[in-house]
Amino acid sequence: MSNEESGTSEQTLSNLLKEDRRFDPPADLAAEANLTEEAYARAAADREGFWAEQADRLSWETRWDRVLDWDDPPFAKWFVGGRLNAAYNCVDRHVDEGRGDQVAIHWVGEPVDDERTLTYAQLKDEVSQAANALAELGVGTGDRVAIYMPMIPETVVAMLACARLGAPHTVVFGGFSADALASRVDDCGAEVVITSDGGYRRGAASSLKPAVDEARTKTDKIRKVLVVQRTGQDVTWDDDVDVWWHDAVGSASTEHTPEAFDSEHPLFVMYTSGTTGKPKGILHTTGGYLTGAAFTHWAIFDLKPETDVYWCSADVGWITGHSYLVYGPLANGVTQVMYEGTPDHPAKGRWWDIIEKYKVSIFYTAPTAIRSFMKQGREIPDSRDLSSLRVLGSVGEPINPEAYVWYREVIGGGRTPVVDTWWQTETGMILISPLPGVTRGKPGSAMIAIPGVEADVVDDEGTSVPDGSGGYLVLKEPWPAMLRTIWGDDQRFKDTYWSRFKKQGFYFAGDGAKKDDDGDVWVLGRVDDVMNVSGHRLSTTEIESALVSHPKVAEAAVVGATDEDTGQAVCAFVILRDEAGDGGEDIVEELRNHVRQQIGAIAKPRQIMVVPELPKTRSGKIMRRLLRDVAENREVGDVTTLADSTVMDLIQQGSSGAK
Numbered sequence: 001m002s003n004e005e006s007g008t009s010e011q012t013l014s015n016l017l018k019e020d021r022r023f024d025p026p027a028d029l030a031a032e033a034n035l036t037e038e039a040y041a042r043a044a045a046d047r048e049g050f051w052a053e054q055a056d057r058l059s060w061e062t063r064w065d066r067v068l069d070w071d072d073p074p075f076a077k078w079f080v081g082g083r084l085n086a087a088y089n090c091v092d093r094h095v096d097e098g099r100g101d102q103v104a105i106h107w108v109g110e111p112v113d114d115e116r117t118l119t120y121a122q123l124k125d126e127v128s129q130a131a132n133a134l135a136e137l138g139v140g141t142g143d144r145v146a147i148y149m150p151m152i153p154e155t156v157v158a159m160l161a162c163a164r165l166g167a168p169h170t171v172v173f174g175g176f177s178a179d180a181l182a183s184r185v186d187d188c189g190a191e192v193v194i195t196s197d198g199g200y201r202r203g204a205a206s207s208l209k210p211a212v213d214e215a216r217t218k219t220d221k222i223r224k225v226l227v228v229q230r231t232g233q234d235v236t237w238d239d240d241v242d243v244w245w246h247d248a249v250g251s252a253s254t255e256h257t258p259e260a261f262d263s264e265h266p267l268f269v270m271y272t273s274g275t276t277g278k279p280k281g282i283l284h285t286t287g288g289y290l291t292g293a294a295f296t297h298w299a300i301f302d303l304k305p306e307t308d309v310y311w312c313s314a315d316v317g318w319i320t321g322h323s324y325l326v327y328g329p330l331a332n333g334v335t336q337v338m339y340e341g342t343p344d345h346p347a348k349g350r351w352w353d354i355i356e357k358y359k360v361s362i363f364y365t366a367p368t369a370i371r372s373f374m375k376q377g378r379e380i381p382d383s384r385d386l387s388s389l390r391v392l393g394s395v396g397e398p399i400n401p402e403a404y405v406w407y408r409e410v411i412g413g414g415r416t417p418v419v420d421t422w423w424q425t426e427t428g429m430i431l432i433s434p435l436p437g438v439t440r441g442k443p444g445s446a447m448i449a450i451p452g453v454e455a456d457v458v459d460d461e462g463t464s465v466p467d468g469s470g471g472y473l474v475l476k477e478p479w480p481a482m483l484r485t486i487w488g489d490d491q492r493f494k495d496t497y498w499s500r501f502k503k504q505g506f507y508f509a510g511d512g513a514k515k516d517d518d519g520d521v522w523v524l525g526r527v528d529d530v531m532n533v534s535g536h537r538l539s540t541t542e543i544e545s546a547l548v549s550h551p552k553v554a555e556a557a558v559v560g561a562t563d564e565d566t567g568q569a570v571c572a573f574v575i576l577r578d579e580a581g582d583g584g585e586d587i588v589e590e591l592r593n594h595v596r597q598q599i600g601a602i603a604k605p606r607q608i609m610v611v612p613e614l615p616k617t618r619s620g621k622i623m624r625r626l627l628r629d630v631a632e633n634r635e636v637g638d639v640t641t642l643a644d645s646t647v648m649d650l651i652q653q654g655s656s657g658a659k
């Protein structure tokens, strides 16, 4: 793989690999660690046996009779014949085992002092009520339910209520637009949407319900909308469709008997960006997913459910929220914090206040957040008592060594191991990560595959590269929480993940990586047209389609340019239609808002350049590498494969005055 494809310059790479700081696990943590070195060998000797042991952490109504059915790859079945209920495992089981009074969720609203605590017993009652209410609205086993919510306890309750009924949920991030919601609802055929009037963000009530109303004008699938009242803001109401949560759920019985479902019963569909314009509905099923989420959460964070207080700052609208805020932590019966708002409201240091107040011991967040705290300086966290912390996690994008060391030193007081966890929406669970009681941490490296997982870095032919070399990140063996398919599109599932190394039968992750001289993995970033902005996945094509849907735009090309704060930033190049003239003074702002309206605020380009031409090869393919050079203010690279090599001069002249 060339550096051009991975988007990483040779210089950055060699700087990274010169990193020689090492951090040993703290002796006390190592002595009591959930997993020790021996787990790697044990799992390698009997991988299926190892995963069966992990599945035993769950409560099964019927035990499986086969661990893995890989007879028809790439379609895996795990714990074949087993039956269980995911919600029972996340809630009822803890109550049945006498832990009903333990706090499940310390919920912290954005307005200061707006807080709520739910024990496992209370969670069980609410989930049962919500399941009864959904059943009353006609939701049955197998029916899809869309959830479009802020970070409030009802969101978790809604997900678990769906799981309890065997109704796969699809959670759509609250920052996505009505269009994005409608297309996801349409794709998976959800007839019921659960939403709220709004939520709090940066000190103000932001609305959600109007987007659902608008989505209903774009798809005719939605039959009922269940609305949680969070902010009390005005909402428009359709008596035939809209139902208040407090009426329907509030009046429902707290008695609900969970039914056991097949281990392969669909649990949820999570949409994520791919290389084409249409988001992919990643399907996760019940037994394998829950096993993977629960085991990794326990092992990688060295979780002691009786004493730890855990906090994952991710939004439930992403896979991290699914696996490490809902299913993993609740299956393990830990006490956790859930926070509604932004890190800097009402003031910088809000996160550290929360850690201090609840004595959070395990904290999981993203490098982009860490970098923004670094900018604010260490005085703010230094003025809080963060001594409860014992393990820190990072996810979503490569963590640069400086951010890793700052996180460990300033937030973790120099005591805490940092687990840099590599995984994806598709993998459902963390696959490459240090183990806090075992690994000698290297800032910037996700280290090696966890026990039970076979990852490697291979070249174009699928051959494992020697230590010290780079290539593509692959997974060589199936794992329990792997995606089962793309909703409604088995062919796309095969083409996207399993065709690149078909002969070898490897899963192609879409990431470039390098093995250092010790064989440890450094994930470098995507090798396809997927961008990673603040740890969120965005597709270049999806944003290009949004841009060309604007009447003034003739053509558009989008690239991810390196950005100090967000990892990558969206940069767009557009050619306007002749009749649009120069587009008018506000054309750039108009187009940025158009993208926001089409997809959501996270997709809004940082920069839009109006250009007369786009660089294309003779076969008409846009050469994004050259556009990335422009976006990153670099000298433009080799232009010899362009159909017209003067185009780059035109673009550079045109872009010099761009915003």
Ligand code: PRX
Binding pocket: 272, 319, 320, 394, 395, 396, 397, 398, 399, 420, 421, 422, 423, 424, 425, 426, 446, 509, 510, 511, 523, 524, 525, 526, 532, 535, 536, 537
């Ligand atoms: O490029 C990798 C990057 O995020 C991608 C997966 O994005 P998504 O499905 O949205 O899931 C994000 C949360 C799991 C990967 O293909 N990525 C994720 N974690 C890391 C990472 N890159 C480097 N290091 C990581 N720890």
